[in-house]
Amino acid sequence: MKLKTKDGGWNPYFAGALVGILAILSVYATTALMGKTNYIGASTTFVRAVGFVEQVFASEHVAANAYFAATKIKVDWQFMLVIGIFLGALISSLTGKSFKLEKVPPIWQERFGSSVTKRVVGAFLGGIVAMIGARLADGCPSGHGLSGMMQLSVSSFVALVLFFAAGALTAAIVYKRRVS
Amino acid sequence: MSTDQILGLVTGIVFGFLMQKGRVIRFEKQIGALLIKDMTIFKFMLSAIMIGMVGIFILSDMGVTTLSHKPMNVGAVVIGGILFGIGWAVMGFCPGTSSAALGEGRLHAIFAILGMLVGAAIFAELYPLLSSTVMAWKDFGKIGLQDAFSVSHWVLVPIFWAAVIGLFFLFEKKGL
Numbered sequence: 001m002k003l004k005t006k007d008g009g010w011n012p013y014f015a016g017a018l019v020g021i022l023a024i025l026s027v028y029a030t031t032a033l034m035g036k037t038n039y040i041g042a043s044t045t046f047v048r049a050v051g052f053v054e055q056v057f058a059s060e061h062v063a064a065n066a067y068f069a070a071t072k073i074k075v076d077w078q079f080m081l082v083i084g085i086f087l088g089a090l091i092s093s094l095t096g097k098s099f100k101l102e103k104v105p106p107i108w109q110e111r112f113g114s115s116v117t118k119r120v121v122g123a124f125l126g127g128i129v130a131m132i133g134a135r136l137a138d139g140c141p142s143g144h145g146l147s148g149m150m151q152l153s154v155s156s157f158v159a160l161v162l163f164f165a166a167g168a169l170t171a172a173i174v175y176k177r178r179v180s
Numbered sequence: 181m182s183t184d185q186i187l188g189l190v191t192g193i194v195f196g197f198l199m200q201k202g203r204v205i206r207f208e209k210q211i212g213a214l215l216i217k218d219m220t221i222f223k224f225m226l227s228a229i230m231i232g233m234v235g236i237f238i239l240s241d242m243g244v245t246t247l248s249h250k251p252m253n254v255g256a257v258v259i260g261g262i263l264f265g266i267g268w269a270v271m272g273f274c275p276g277t278s279s280a281a282l283g284e285g286r287l288h289a290i291f292a293i294l295g296m297l298v299g300a301a302i303f304a305e306l307y308p309l310l311s312s313t314v315m316a317w318k319d320f321g322k323i324g325l326q327d328a329f330s331v332s333h334w335v336l337v338p339i340f341w342a343a344v345i346g347l348f349f350l351f352e353k354k355g356l
Contacts (some may be wrong), residue, residue: 007203013348015202016224017193020231026191027236027245034184037245040195041275044212046293046300054301067307077188080181082279084192089283091193092200093277101285105207105272107215120291122270127278127295128302130267134275135303136310137260139252142276148250150232152325152336159261164214166265171214174269 008098024149030077038077039151041143043134045082047071111175137162183297196280199224205280207272208287219356226344233340238334249324255317256310271295 003011023040029094030038051073054062093099104119112118133142137159139148145163148156181189204223207333239245268274271292273281278296281289302336303310326333 003199003206005203009203011200012202012204012223013196013227015204016227017231019198019202019224020233022191022194023228023232024235024239028239029187029191030188030300031239035189037248040191042274042279043296046275047295047304050297050301051222051304053297065304065307066311067304072345075185077184080188080346081183081192081195084189084194085199085276086192086279086283087189087196088196089200089205089280090196091283092197096201097283098200103286103287105286105288107208107211107221107248108272114297116288119288123219123266123272123288123291124295124298126267126271127297128267128299130271131262131275131296131299132303132306133260133263133265133267135233135260135300136314137257137264138253140264140276141225141274144226144250146232149225149229150236151247151249152233152333152340153249153252154320154325154328155250155257157281157325158257159264160330162258162261163265163268166262167214168216168265170230170266170269171211174266175211175215 008096019146020150021145034077039143039147040081041078041139041147042082042085043078043131043140043143044071046131047135048073048076048079107175188227188294195276196283199277199280200284205273205277205286207281207286210272210274210277211269218355219351223348223351226347230341233333237337247324249322251322252320253315253318254320255314259314260319267299 003014005011026040027037030036047067048071051062051068051071055073062073103116104114108119137144139156139159141163144156144159149160204221204224207222209218213221240247256299273289273292275296278289278292282293324333325336
């Protein structure tokens with residue numbers, strides 16, 4: 001088995017195993033330093049981030065909302081984790097010379113052409129639907145997929161199977177026809 | 181910055197770095213997996229889970245850390261899971277990888293992030309309605325497979341490992 005992939009990346013089994021070690025260190029470190037075990041996740045941060053935005057022009061509305069109240073709008077551990085993910089990928093791609101400014105990704109372009117507008121609309125609408133789903137299911141591929149599966153949570157098995165099944169079905173429909 | 185924030189930032193930087201090295205954050209890798217053409221993201225995720233679960237169960241057995249299952253709320257997980265899958269296939273990122281993809285220069289991730297912020301706002305508005313309907317159907321609570329089958333997690337871990345290793349051999353055999 002090769003340690004480097006053709007595109008210059010690391011073997012995904014190896015990089016994934018390192019994330020497993022990171023997850024173990026993280027549950028230990030959060031417990032030791034924060035007094036409570038925290039598991040890696042990402043989607044709750046989007047609730048907090050939009051809560052900050054809404055607070056600027058509708059602070060009373062935000063204060064009255066049960067979900068914002070339960071989520072607590074603050075820049076917490078997970079919020080910084082999501083910012084860290086951005087920085088980590090930036091550092092890795094710049095130092096590894098794989099940083100690339102891209103407006104329309106290849107598979108999308110084969111199906112929908114090079115229109116930036118189409119891709120913007122797709123990313124935006126997909127984002128809306130995905131986040132409503134992630135908040136309803138109480139997790140995304142990080143919270144359910146990694147952290148939940150590591151604990152053998154029933155909800156995470158169900159969620160991950162449905163993420164993949166619905167995603168595969170949608171992808172088969174959306175990316176099937178190719179533009180010539 | 182508080183200790184919590186510094187810890188989150190450092191953890192995130194390492195996580196983002198490893199995801200970028202593993203090449204799992206790109207649109208073509210995410211969609212490649214959904215089209216069952218390139219299983220890189222599943223090789224990465226399942227490897228992380230295999231290693232992570234061993235340490236997490238050892239730490240919780242020692243009483244050092246606590247487990248935190250997300251509730252098996254049937255309506256919420258099923259409908260939420262399906263909606264996420266549909267959105268994921270169109271967006272081509274998940275919440276964590278959208279942040280990483282932007283770091284890698286994928287500018288279209290900005291619009292995925294904006295969409296997800298709007299989605300989070302919509303969910304907050306729908307929450308009272310959802311919590312009295314979809315989320316009120318049936319909740320099995322915060323359970324793990326170990327609770328559902330009344331067995332030690334150490335019985336399930338080797339079974340999980342065996343199943344995943346079998347899947348890895350299949351991926352390699354099929355050149356996925």
